[in-house]
Every structure is written in C-alpha cells, then in structure tokens.
Amino acid sequence: MTVSILRRAGHSLLVVILVSVTAVGLLSLAPGSVATVILGENATPAAVAAMNTELGLDQPLWRQYGNWLGRALGGDLGTSPLTGQDVTQAILDRLPVTLELSLLALTLSVSLAVLLAVLSAAAPGIWLDRVINAVSSAFLAVPAFIAGPVLIYLFALKAGWFPVSGWAHIEDGLGANLRSALLPALAVSLTEIASFHRLLRTDLIGTLREDYVAAARAKGMPRGYVMFRHALRPSSFSLVTLAGISLGRLIGGTVVVEILFGLPGLGQLVSASITARDVITVQGVVVFVAVTYVVVNMLVDISYGFLDPRVRKAARA
The missing domain is CATH 1.10.3720.10 (MetI-like)
Incomplete structure (x- = not known):
C-alpha cells in the first residue's frame, strides 16, 4: 500500500512539473515582458534591459525555471515582480x-x-x-x-x-x-x-x-x-x-x-x-x-x- 502511494505521489509530482513547464513555455512565446509593463510603453530599450537584469529575466529560460522550481519545492512560489506581493x-x-x-x-x-x-x-x-x-x-x-x-x-x-x-x-x-x-x-x-x-x-x-x-x-x-x-x-x-x-x-x-x-x-x-x-x-x-x-x-x-x-x-x- 505504501509503495502504491509513493508511486502515485511520484506520478503526481511529474504531472505538476510538466504542467508548469508547459505554462512557462507558452508564456515565453507571447511578445513583450513584465519589464515593459512596469516601465510603460515609452521606456527605452536600455531601461527595459536594465529592468530585465534586475528581475533576472535576462537569464536563459531554463535557468529561470530551474531557480523558480528549486524555491517552489521548498514551498516558496516567488514574488510577483509587478505588484511585489508574495x-x-x-x-x-x-x-x-x-x-x-x-x-x-x-x-x-x-x-x-x-x-x-x-x-x-x-x-x-x-x-x-x-x-x-x-x-x-x-x-x-x-x-x-x-x-x-x-x-x-x-x-x-x-x-x-x-x-x-x-x-x-x-x-x-x-x-x-x-x-x-x-x-x-x-x-x-x-x-x-x-x-x-x-x-x-x-x-x-x-x-x-x-x-x-x-x-x-x-x-x-x-x-x-x-x-x-x-x-x-x-x-x-x-x-x-x-x-x-x-x-x-x-x-x-x-x-x-x-x-x-x-x-x-x-x-x-x-x-x-x-x-x-x-x-x-x-x-x-x-x-x-x-x-x-x-x-x-x-x-x-x-x-x-x-x-x-x-x-x-x-x-x-
């Protein structure tokens, strides 16, 4: 019974990870970024680039996801860069x-x-x-x-x-x-x-x-x-x-x-x-x-x- 529960828990964790990967992949295809939303449409490319660096959005997508996943497994889903709310x-x-x-x-x-x-x-x-x-x-x-x-x-x-x-x-x-x-x-x-x-x-x-x-x-x-x-x-x-x-x-x-x-x-x-x-x-x-x-x-x-x-x-x- 314990083995069955552990196996099911492992499958469930895999499902959750795959769902989150899919969500991130789809959002990455959309134009624009949260930096543009924060700074406004009139922001200069240099300002947007600086904001992306500050938020860690200049890193490769897989590294951004890996950093987030490590925190999420510890119970920390992160902080919204737009509102600053947990x-x-x-x-x-x-x-x-x-x-x-x-x-x-x-x-x-x-x-x-x-x-x-x-x-x-x-x-x-x-x-x-x-x-x-x-x-x-x-x-x-x-x-x-x-x-x-x-x-x-x-x-x-x-x-x-x-x-x-x-x-x-x-x-x-x-x-x-x-x-x-x-x-x-x-x-x-x-x-x-x-x-x-x-x-x-x-x-x-x-x-x-x-x-x-x-x-x-x-x-x-x-x-x-x-x-x-x-x-x-x-x-x-x-x-x-x-x-x-x-x-x-x-x-x-x-x-x-x-x-x-x-x-x-x-x-x-x-x-x-x-x-x-x-x-x-x-x-x-x-x-x-x-x-x-x-x-x-x-x-x-x-x-x-x-x-x-x-x-x-x-x-x-």
Missing part, C-alpha cells in the same frame, strides 16, 4: 472566492443531476424521461461564456433577483453572499449537470436490472427505498470519479465566469497576470491548480472503498 499570499487571498464558487457549482451539479437521473431511470422512455433528456442536451450545448450573459440578462437585469456583478463576502451576510455566488455557480454548473445526469442515468438503468434489485423488489420493498438504498450507491462509481475530476477542472476553469461577473478569484488573478506577462504569478497559480487536481483525484480513488465493499475486499486481498 504569490502564495495572493493565491490565498483569492482562493476563498474560487473555492466557494467551485464547490457551490459542484453541489448544484451533483444534486440536480442525481434528482434528474433518478426521475429518468425510474421509468426510462416515458415522456418525463424524454423531456429531461432534451433539457440535459440543451445544457450540454451551452458553455459558461454563453450561459453567463443569458443568466445575467434574465435573472439580474430583468428579474432583479441577483446582482449583475461583484462579490459579497460571508462576513457581509450569508444571504448576500449566496446571492452574489449562485448565478455564476449556475453558469458554470449547467454543462456539469448534463454530463452527470447522462452518466448516472445510464448506470442506474443498468443497476436496476440486476438480480439483487429484482430480489429486493420481490420482497415488497418500496420503490424509493430500492432506488436509493440498493441502486444509487453502486451506480455512483462513475459519478464520483467524474465529480472529482470536475472539481479540479472547476477550480481552474472559472476564469471566464469570474471575469463576466467581476469576481475577485483566482481566475481574475491569472487573467491579469497573463496580460501583464507576470510569469511568476501564473506559474504559482498553475501549480496550485495542478496540485489540487491530483490531490482530489487521489481522494476519489480512496472513496471507492466506502462506496462498494467489493473494493475494500480487493484491497485487502
């Missing part, structure tokens, strides 16, 4: 917004998907199942950058139920906080709802045809009890896997929504840093998201044993 602190300042948005979107996605999948699988092929499938297909075809403006127009501008933009912290009141978070979370979760529903519906229909489910029904157990007690748990393997992957994706994929709704999260931070060629901050955010992604996937693997006793028995064997 990158770790910048991430921690923005993280609550992105994390709440991602967790709320995931909660909405799983809750609505389970409800829709149960309704569909209870009687597949009837009118209700067809309507739910049609709605699911529509959600799947609407990305966040389209869903966001539509939701803003309908529920913020027209109905006035939610603010158009901005973020209310929990300290300002739970109600105000949820009002500012619910609409962007819904914009992010629409495609996830559709994916989760389709996956769980298929698994539920297959599980409901198993012999042990037929035996439970033959004993006169209520349909709802059979569905939630005997069918839903073993059918949720794929859902848990996809939900875990989606959480990592949501944390790193809220950039568009945070910009649309004016939310001060990691998406805004990385977007501004890319525009300003702030490679140090971008590397830090990318590494943080990658680490979160691999850790969540490890936790998903561990959760299998709690969902199905057969996995625990196989692990002991």
Whole structure:
C-alpha cells in the first residue's frame, strides 16, 4: 500500500512539473515582458534591459525555471515582480472566492443531476424521461461564456433577483453572499449537470436490472427505498470519479465566469497576470491548480472503498 502511494505521489509530482513547464513555455512565446509593463510603453530599450537584469529575466529560460522550481519545492512560489506581493499570499487571498464558487457549482451539479437521473431511470422512455433528456442536451450545448450573459440578462437585469456583478463576502451576510455566488455557480454548473445526469442515468438503468434489485423488489420493498438504498450507491462509481475530476477542472476553469461577473478569484488573478506577462504569478497559480487536481483525484480513488465493499475486499486481498 505504501509503495502504491509513493508511486502515485511520484506520478503526481511529474504531472505538476510538466504542467508548469508547459505554462512557462507558452508564456515565453507571447511578445513583450513584465519589464515593459512596469516601465510603460515609452521606456527605452536600455531601461527595459536594465529592468530585465534586475528581475533576472535576462537569464536563459531554463535557468529561470530551474531557480523558480528549486524555491517552489521548498514551498516558496516567488514574488510577483509587478505588484511585489508574495504569490502564495495572493493565491490565498483569492482562493476563498474560487473555492466557494467551485464547490457551490459542484453541489448544484451533483444534486440536480442525481434528482434528474433518478426521475429518468425510474421509468426510462416515458415522456418525463424524454423531456429531461432534451433539457440535459440543451445544457450540454451551452458553455459558461454563453450561459453567463443569458443568466445575467434574465435573472439580474430583468428579474432583479441577483446582482449583475461583484462579490459579497460571508462576513457581509450569508444571504448576500449566496446571492452574489449562485448565478455564476449556475453558469458554470449547467454543462456539469448534463454530463452527470447522462452518466448516472445510464448506470442506474443498468443497476436496476440486476438480480439483487429484482430480489429486493420481490420482497415488497418500496420503490424509493430500492432506488436509493440498493441502486444509487453502486451506480455512483462513475459519478464520483467524474465529480472529482470536475472539481479540479472547476477550480481552474472559472476564469471566464469570474471575469463576466467581476469576481475577485483566482481566475481574475491569472487573467491579469497573463496580460501583464507576470510569469511568476501564473506559474504559482498553475501549480496550485495542478496540485489540487491530483490531490482530489487521489481522494476519489480512496472513496471507492466506502462506496462498494467489493473494493475494500480487493484491497485487502
């Protein structure tokens, strides 16, 4: 077991390094530098060169990355040359917004998907199942950058139920906080709802045809009890896997929504840093998201044993 965990940790570290290398390589292809942003467009080439030397940007790219990686492995993600702020602190300042948005979107996605999948699988092929499938297909075809403006127009501008933009912290009141978070979370979760529903519906229909489910029904157990007690748990393997992957994706994929709704999260931070060629901050955010992604996937693997006793028995064997 220990060897397996160490092997997985080694693979995860390799993934994180490759992701950070890719981010640095892509940013190096963009024109301009952070020195130009700091000094302004009218700065002389000599001034830009001096600033690059001061920031260490005149060194080869591989050496810059090696120096940063050595510090990062020790827990130091560096300091932004543009703002002078510690990158770790910048991430921690923005993280609550992105994390709440991602967790709320995931909660909405799983809750609505389970409800829709149960309704569909209870009687597949009837009118209700067809309507739910049609709605699911529509959600799947609407990305966040389209869903966001539509939701803003309908529920913020027209109905006035939610603010158009901005973020209310929990300290300002739970109600105000949820009002500012619910609409962007819904914009992010629409495609996830559709994916989760389709996956769980298929698994539920297959599980409901198993012999042990037929035996439970033959004993006169209520349909709802059979569905939630005997069918839903073993059918949720794929859902848990996809939900875990989606959480990592949501944390790193809220950039568009945070910009649309004016939310001060990691998406805004990385977007501004890319525009300003702030490679140090971008590397830090990318590494943080990658680490979160691999850790969540490890936790998903561990959760299998709690969902199905057969996995625990196989692990002991």
